[in-house]
Amino acid sequence: MPEHVVKAVSESAGKAFPRAPRGLMVLKAAIAEHLNARFGLRSEPDTELLVTHGAQHGMSIALRALLAPGDEVLIPAPTYFYDALVRMAGARPRYVQACADEGWALPFEGLEAAITPATRAIILCNPNNPTGYVPSKSELASVLSFAKRHGLYVFSDESYEDYVHDAHGYTPQMTLSGIHDRLVTVTSFSKNYAFSSWRVGYIHAPADLLVAIQRAFECDSINVGDIPQLAAHAALIGSRDWLDVEFGTFRDRRDILLEATRNAGFDAVTPGAGVFCYVDFAKTGLAGRELEEALLDVGVPASTGDRFAGRDSHYARIMYGGKEENIRRAAERFALLPRL
Incomplete structure (x- = not known):
């Protein structure tokens, strides 16, 4: 404060x-x-x-x-x-x-x-x-x-x-x-x-x-x-001033996560707001709790679409509120997920 x-x-x-x-x-x-x-x-x-x-x-x-x-x-x-x-x-x-x-x-x-x-x-x-x-x-x-x-x-x-x-x-x-x-x-x-x-x-x-x-x-x-x-x-x-410094960085952090996510072979609609991307992990063949566990196994906490009353539980909400280097590292770990 x-x-x-x-x-x-x-x-x-x-x-x-x-x-x-x-x-x-x-x-x-x-x-x-x-x-x-x-x-x-x-x-x-x-x-x-x-x-x-x-x-x-x-x-x-x-x-x-x-x-x-x-x-x-x-x-x-x-x-x-x-x-x-x-x-x-x-x-x-x-x-x-x-x-x-x-x-x-x-x-x-x-x-x-x-x-x-x-x-x-x-x-x-x-x-x-x-x-x-x-x-x-x-x-x-x-x-x-x-x-x-x-x-x-x-x-x-x-x-x-x-x-x-x-x-x-x-x-x-x-x-x-x-x-x-x-x-x-x-x-x-x-x-x-x-x-x-x-x-x-x-x-x-x-x-x-x-x-x-x-x-x-x-x-x-x-x-x-x-x-x-x-x-x-x-x-x-x-x-x-103490808030604007942080708010001014969120778009850059979002773009870092999106770029690294796409480089790992997955996609997401570019979010216009918030501190989260809703990523499509259908290529893994996993959904729901299995997808959450697989993400956690590679070091990335996430919540899947069914948690949000979404029809498709192969989507997962990934946060980008952390440090830039951690956001980039997290998205790079998506490449470790299984593929169909």
């Missing part, structure tokens, strides 16, 4: 704070200012923002608040681990497969075909984990128009906003609320501010939805810890 964050924590450690169930106003005001300055996105901090214990907690309580037993949720896949969160809300996930041949773009035809009378919501991962796909503004507009036609909530996990490397960049779904307003966005300080140890995130939603979401939140926790919130506030308003 940089000095300005450490100082904020040190100065607040001995203080007592009044309860603020939706989060400290100083933090919510800074979040609102950030959203406006960066994306031209106006939000009312007192009624449209709720501080949570990270994005996963935010998604869980939002689903429990707004879904009912028997509801179905459409989820483009491969995707992050939402399955248990949906089922804990009493709902059923219905996965709609994206395709590598289309760059892992959002599967619009599949979404239309998957609608049933029980469908109540869509979950998006924007940018996507594990594929690194970043939907364009026009794609998101199409999804929101689809959701409005069918009366669906759209829950969007937008935890990787600062990890976008290419093309059109990241578009918050809330900038398109003029199309459809039954939107809930969750995000996290863990990724964008290296805050994994503090567990701070927030929900952005219309005021009426946030009332219901707060009720679910209070079944889990009275409020997020005040000192972690003040640490997050310091990180948000302070210098980003």
Whole structure:
């Protein structure tokens, strides 16, 4: 942590704070200012923002608040681990497969075909984990128009906003609320501010939805810890120099991994965001746990596509967040894998 964050924590450690169930106003005001300055996105901090214990907690309580037993949720896949969160809300996930041949773009035809009378919501991962796909503004507009036609909530996990490397960049779904307003966005300080140890995130939603979401939140926790919130506030308003140095290297690290992967005879769609490549290892003849074990045997930890509700378990998510020499060495070890 940089000095300005450490100082904020040190100065607040001995203080007592009044309860603020939706989060400290100083933090919510800074979040609102950030959203406006960066994306031209106006939000009312007192009624449209709720501080949570990270994005996963935010998604869980939002689903429990707004879904009912028997509801179905459409989820483009491969995707992050939402399955248990949906089922804990009493709902059923219905996965709609994206395709590598289309760059892992959002599967619009599949979404239309998957609608049933029980469908109540869509979950998006924007940018996507594990594929690194970043939907364009026009794609998101199409999804929101689809959701409005069918009366669906759209829950969007937008935890990787600062990890976008290419093309059109990241578009918050809330900038398109003029199309459809039954939107809930969750995000996290863990990724964008290296805050994994503090567990701070927030929900952005219309005021009426946030009332219901707060009720679910209070079944889990009275409020997020005040000192972690003040640490997050310091990180948000302070210098980003310590972060920008790292973010500036991720595209180069991605390219190193992609080049070495292709040199080893495997391929991956170039991810537009994140710290992971979704590599096709079909040439090994291995899939699922066998592929994970084979990768680990050559020294590379990975998670295969079935972990992410993907149809093809011969894909594996490979991280490129480490040192350049280690990324290159890891990908070179792919050549040691068996081949058909």
